[in-house]
Amino acid sequence: MSVKLEDVKGLGKKADVLVEAGIDSVEKLAASNVEILSELKGIGKASAEKYIENAKNLLESISKEGTDDEPSQLDTSVDQIDDKKAIEEQMAKLEAKRKKLEGRKVAKGDFVLVKITGKTQKGTIFRVSSEDDAKKSGIYEEEKAKQGYYTPEFVIVGKPGFLNEGLTETVEKLNFFEKKSVRIPPIKAFGKRDPQKIERIGINKFRKLNDGKNPEYGQDFVKKGTGQRGTVIRVDQGKVVVDYNHPLAGQSIDYNVEVIDLIEDFNDKIEYFMISKGIPKENVSEFTLSYDSNSKDLEINIPKMFLFQNLTYVKFGLAMDLQSNMADEINNVKFIEIYEKMPLPSTTMDSLEQKVGEFEKEQDELEKGE
Numbered sequence: 001m002s003v004k005l006e007d008v009k010g011l012g013k014k015a016d017v018l019v020e021a022g023i024d025s026v027e028k029l030a031a032s033n034v035e036i037l038s039e040l041k042g043i044g045k046a047s048a049e050k051y052i053e054n055a056k057n058l059l060e061s062i063s064k065e066g067t068d069d070e071p072s073q074l075d076t077s078v079d080q081i082d083d084k085k086a087i088e089e090q091m092a093k094l095e096a097k098r099k100k101l102e103g104r105k106v107a108k109g110d111f112v113l114v115k116i117t118g119k120t121q122k123g124t125i126f127r128v129s130s131e132d133d134a135k136k137s138g139i140y141e142e143e144k145a146k147q148g149y150y151t152p153e154f155v156i157v158g159k160p161g162f163l164n165e166g167l168t169e170t171v172e173k174l175n176f177f178e179k180k181s182v183r184i185p186p187i188k189a190f191g192k193r194d195p196q197k198i199e200r201i202g203i204n205k206f207r208k209l210n211d212g213k214n215p216e217y218g219q220d221f222v223k224k225g226t227g228q229r230g231t232v233i234r235v236d237q238g239k240v241v242v243d244y245n246h247p248l249a250g251q252s253i254d255y256n257v258e259v260i261d262l263i264e265d266f267n268d269k270i271e272y273f274m275i276s277k278g279i280p281k282e283n284v285s286e287f288t289l290s291y292d293s294n295s296k297d298l299e300i301n302i303p304k305m306f307l308f309q310n311l312t313y314v315k316f317g318l319a320m321d322l323q324s325n326m327a328d329e330i331n332n333v334k335f336i337e338i339y340e341k342m343p344l345p346s347t348t349m350d351s352l353e354q355k356v357g358e359f360e361k362e363q364d365e366l367e368k369g370e
Contacts, residue, residue: 114152183252190253230242288300296331
């Protein structure tokens, strides 16, 4: 039986705090030190003791469910639990980093993680940075969770293209771990509504563009040939009205923002760019990297499971991102794909010769027997 951190009784939203500190499994929580755990944001000593005890109880209950033939989750994770010192050292390192960053102003060019909650002026939440917040807000979708949608934003401070203009300007003025609430006007959020982006299409023509299907109010629509994305907002008098404006265009947006980490490691930066291109977080470690510091060439080995997927645009976009945003460190980006030689099946002639040989051998044995 597999368990997740959120399965620990009473943990709730504090799971996000633990994950940020590197405690991303029940086993790691059970092996944690109370004193170190209680130093994390919003966790007191009593809570730390309770969380650790509940994690241990959960693992024990799973252990009892196991059999001799089928090892329990606790049995298979014994190395993680025994490695208590390594976990404590990791937590101490993360806490030291936090103390070093806390209160420090972000600088242009910093690679950072930004926690964001976005909502309309009517209070409708549309953007969060954790699965727990998504569930509480009623916007959680399993598919988006698999794609890593409910995670902090990876941002290069002061660089356009990562956040909208208003958020980009806001982040530039923040200190690490400073929480800020801002209202961003339409022109710096999702833009003003543009009447030129509303199109009326004859219903017969729309059906051809919509794979022969009738229009549905509120449906997403991608116009073939241009790639424009829009929403069907009305169907009347034989016409389909499609709005290509962003759904939040024309609205002022309220955001809660916090810069929660500084990404300094070379490989970590590359991994975040990979995730931003749609590579699932759990698969990123399977893409092995090789870097030549003299030529500044980077090689990325594509794992077997991705060899037969169409990664053309992903590879092109990733190479462009790395070369433009890490220009001082990266020149050429090479993608290595290895197709292992498969064993060839025996030919019909080989098979026939084998059968003839077996028949002759049987005949010889029969003759000898006589």
